[in-house]
Amino acid sequence: MASPSLTDTLETIWQLLGRGVADRRHGFHWPVVCTLHDGQAHGRVVVFRGTERASRRLWFHTDARSAKLDQLEGLSWVFYDPGAKRQLRVSGPTARADDALADDQWARLPLTSRKTYLVSPGPGTSLGDTWDSGLPAALGTDPPSREASEAGRANFAVVVTEAVRIESLHLARRGHERAVFDWDGAWHGEWRVP
Amino acid sequence: MASPSLTDTLETIWQLLGRGVADRRHGFHWPVVCTLHDGQAHGRVVVFRGTERASRRLWFHTDARSAKLDQLEGLSWVFYDPGAKRQLRVSGPTARADDALADDQWARLPLTSRKTYLVSPGPGTSLGDTWDSGLPAALGTDPPSREASEAGRANFAVVVTEAVRIESLHLARRGHERAVFDWDGAWHGEWRVP
Numbered sequence: 095m096a097s098p099s100l101t102d103t104l105e106t107i108w109q110l111l112g113r114g115v116a117d118r119r120h121g122f123h124w125p126v127v128c129t130l131h132d133g134q135a136h137g138r139v140v141v142f143r144g145t146e147r148a149s150r151r152l153w154f155h156t157d158a159r160s161a162k163l164d165q166l167e168g169l170s171w172v173f174y175d176p177g178a179k180r181q182l183r184v185s186g187p188t189a190r191a192d193d194a195l196a197d198d199q200w201a202r203l204p205l206t207s208r209k210t211y212l213v214s215p216g217p218g219t220s221l222g223d224t225w226d227s228g229l230p231a232a233l234g235t236d237p238p239s240r241e242a243s244e245a246g247r248a249n250f251a252v253v254v255t256e257a258v259r260i261e262s263l264h265l266a267r268r269g270h271e272r273a274v275f276d277w278d279g280a281w282h283g284e285w286r287v288p
Numbered sequence: 289m290a291s292p293s294l295t296d297t298l299e300t301i302w303q304l305l306g307r308g309v310a311d312r313r314h315g316f317h318w319p320v321v322c323t324l325h326d327g328q329a330h331g332r333v334v335v336f337r338g339t340e341r342a343s344r345r346l347w348f349h350t351d352a353r354s355a356k357l358d359q360l361e362g363l364s365w366v367f368y369d370p371g372a373k374r375q376l377r378v379s380g381p382t383a384r385a386d387d388a389l390a391d392d393q394w395a396r397l398p399l400t401s402r403k404t405y406l407v408s409p410g411p412g413t414s415l416g417d418t419w420d421s422g423l424p425a426a427l428g429t430d431p432p433s434r435e436a437s438e439a440g441r442a443n444f445a446v447v448v449t450e451a452v453r454i455e456s457l458h459l460a461r462r463g464h465e466r467a468v469f470d471w472d473g474a475w476h477g478e479w480r481v482p
Contacts (some may be wrong), residue, residue: 287407
């Protein structure tokens, strides 16, 4: 049986990332993003909104009032799909996207997703003993109108990582495959003991 | 419609955690554990191996040679199940378990899982261009004998978090529910804007 190849592995990684964006049922559609704050590691599931292989970029959406926008240094992504039996860990410089990308992403966002950005006050604000959805009462469980949804644009942010390290772990029957790829103008990969 | 209750939410959380340990098909069986190292956040999927509500403990298994054993301070867990539409974030003091728990966990471990701890050199060691499973060649794709598996015990560690904070986000149709629970001898919960 031929040994697995680093080149093929990197190809598979980018294919799986592309599929993760497009396919809501793929595990890669729901990565965990880990950040640092006050000596504590924090993680949360995000929706994987986009990737572009040529620029090595990956991005997710978040509320502009969210604390994690001030905690982007040292951020990393973890993807896992039980069917593909593969975990990816991706890290690199991470920043809030400029308006060009954010406007483009906002324009594509369905009204049900835009609704999230209409909560007030901002996400995480304490409500004590009294539950509230944070949304305008008039909305109920309906999506907002397109016009009403525009109030959410000010609360909408896109966070972009430019990948410089990708670690892949594939749980294969013939033996697990663990590879690390580092970027310095080109990708350099090596195998690691799984 | 009645408002959701913090007491019920905490009850649901512990039920879901129990189910996550027992049910391999539940999303909570595969949490991400986030750690800190060198100014970088690191995450990886682990198998959720056990929880005990009375002591608020949760644990996973890892290789004793793994770098993350020296990076347990500030560790946190992220659980997500798409079916239950719930995310949990759990944090608290985390340490390597004593031999009593580790011996008990090792005794229950199937041979196919014990096999993982037979890799040599330790996980993460660079292999350059040449892939290798890290396992003794004689094993092939078979599980080890019970006797042979015992060599893995020295490489086996259990990591235990004593939860002092649990954050729950439930994506409910009538409005998302976000609750935070802190422990100071009893659990105190409050709602947050989702």
